[in-house]
Ligand SMILES: N=CN[C@@H](CCC(=O)O)C(=O)O
């Protein structure tokens with residue numbers, strides 16, 4: 001057995017005897033131990049405590065030199081498998097083109113689908129792998145990755161096989177979500193049932209057979225998938241063992257929240273456009289509300305109503321939504337900063353939402369998301385900081401000194 005002792009940690013952050021989904025006042029409780037040690041055995045957290053109580057003479061020791069040590073980020077909503085980039089649309093938007101004008105020029109999700117159709121599985125893997133490597137150095141230790149830029153049987157399966165390969169090769173904890181219902185491909189624009197039939201009869205059976213996904217997702221939005229269409233697709237997914245994790249209430253409130261609760265979704269994500277009824281409903285439900293502040297920021301939209309959601313007892317998680325169209329960054333440090341700066345989340349709330357609640361939003365709470373005995377030693381070591389609040393306060397600075405995944409520095 002390999003044992004590693006980390007000494008002289010200024011603050012060990014997010015220490016919990018057991019995991020609990022955090023809502024209401026509990027979200028602002030971030031338990032810490034000052035001047036701490038941490039013992040890792042075979043990549044797993046074995047023990048922790050105050051330096052004054054440390055009783056081991058293990059040779060394998062790291063001196064944290066006064067760093068803060070946090071659980072690595074748990075990013076529960078991303079689209080990191082994509083081909084190329086879409087900065088031309090970014091410039092078009094700066095020049096005043098509307099969403100409809102950009103779409104008419106072949107932009108948006110269909111632009112990414114077109115690029116992906118001309119990209120081999122190997123090349124797609126290489127591009128996604130590079131993003132994953134960068135994210136791990138930025139402190140992400142667990143991540144959910146969606147398909148949804150394929151939009152045909154072959155291309156959706158290609159995306160999901162790339163995610164499967166990422167799972168096999170990466171030391172990060174990865175969950176895969178099937179998002180065939182991201183938008184209607186051009187040939188099905190007037191034949192929604194035709195595409196839904198293809199999802200249900202051609203894609204889902206192969207996905208289930210090859211175990212290519214853990215969850216099913218639908219973009220429930222005006223001009224994309226209606227609540228009824230979402231219900232049909234999710235029910236088929238559930239029959240194949242895939243629980244829903246849904247895109248709802250990004251641009252409009254069209255009943256997605258109510259339907260998602262009924263469908264037993266693990267999480268409902270985006271939530272930029274919420275009525276009071278939507279906020280009350282998700283707060284009273286077991287569904288996690290995953291906020292994607294960098295998407296609202298990049299699209300210059302009103303931010304998600306984090307405070308109202310927390311007041312309504314919603315279990316809020318934070319994720320990056322890393323994708324080429326609405327959030328071309330997966331930097332969870334910036335997500336945490338933005339949630340404090342623009343949504344008035346407290347630093348403790350934001351860190352909990354980006355770690356333990358993010359882990360719950362991927363059903364990985366027994367593996368990651370807190371400093372708990374038996375969990376993976378997925379850790380962020382900070383540069384010298386004066387307090388935990390300094391991390392989101394000092395936005396844009398790289399305050400990460402080292403990241404450990406399974407007890408190994410990446
Ligand atoms: N809203 C839907 N899908 C993605 C963005 C899609 C794109 O523009 O590529 C999102 O989560 O923001």
Ligand SMILES: [Zn+2]
Nearest residue numbers: 077079247321
């Ligand atoms: Zn998304």
